[in-house]
Amino acid sequence: MSEHITRETFFRPIEREREPMTIPASLFNLCSLLRNHSHFEHVFVPIRSMQFLAVVDRDEVIFVDQHGGYAVQDGEGGRLIVIAWQFLHHATRESLNEPVGIELVHYRQGGRDLHRRIMSEFPAALELLNKRTEPSGSMARKGVILPFRPSSG
Numbered sequence: 001m002s003e004h005i006t007r008e009t010f011f012r013p014i015e016r017e018r019e020p021m022t023i024p025a026s027l028f029n030l031c032s033l034l035r036n037h038s039h040f041e042h043v044f045v046p047i048r049s050m051q052f053l054a055v056v057d058r059d060e061v062i063f064v065d066q067h068g069g070y071a072v073q074d075g076e077g078g079r080l081i082v083i084a085w086q087f088l089h090h091a092t093r094e095s096l097n098e099p100v101g102i103e104l105v106h107y108r109q110g111g112r113d114l115h116r117r118i119m120s121e122f123p124a125a126l127e128l129l130n131k132r133t134e135p136s137g138s139m140a141r142k143g144v145i146l147p148f149r150p151s152s153g
Contacts, residue, residue: 008044009078010055010064011071011148017106022099023085023119029096030126031056037133047118047125052082054122061085062145063118069108071148080148081107083115 034043035056045054051066062081069080088101104115 007144008055009076010062010145011073011078011080012084012145013080013107013148014150015105015107016109017111019104020088020101021104022101025093025097025099027123027126028087028100030123030130031061034126034130034133043129045122045125045129047121049121049125050117052118052121053079054118054125059087059089063122073146073148076146078144078146081145083107083111083118 031043034045035058041057043056045056046052047054047063053064053066055062055064061084063083064079065082066079069082071078071080084105084107086103086105088103093100104111106112106115
């Protein structure tokens with residue numbers, strides 16, 4: 001079977017706010033498990049109830065609104081990141097059950113309310129993907145994150 005890779009582009013807008021926080025160990029562990037079982041650098045997790053897409057990689061999870069925030073820059077089109085969880089790799093955990101430190105980065109207004117909803121919907125989306133993922137994996141997707149320079153006009 002030939003491998004088909006879909007390339008996705010995401011833009012990182014100007015940061016509006018950043019705050020340290022923790023996420024439950026079970027959530028981080030499931031993100032890590034899915035990423036480790038993938039043959040690819042990124043794991044794409046549809047959050048259908050919100051029409052969002054989460055992209056998990058080694059350093060962060062980004063959240064993208066599937067129906068808003070599309071931009072084109074230098075001939076490259078892609079979605080705008082709304083929220084990111086940047087993992088604090090320098091923070092150590094004594095056990096796998098300890099919460100994991102992150103920097104919660106907001107790229108648009110209303111981020112706290114949106115993050116509360118993500119925290120209620122994302123774990124179920126991860127569990128569903130985990131149940132559906134076979135060891136051989138599925139169609140590959142590659143993510144690219146670029147800095148976005150808003151137009152001055």
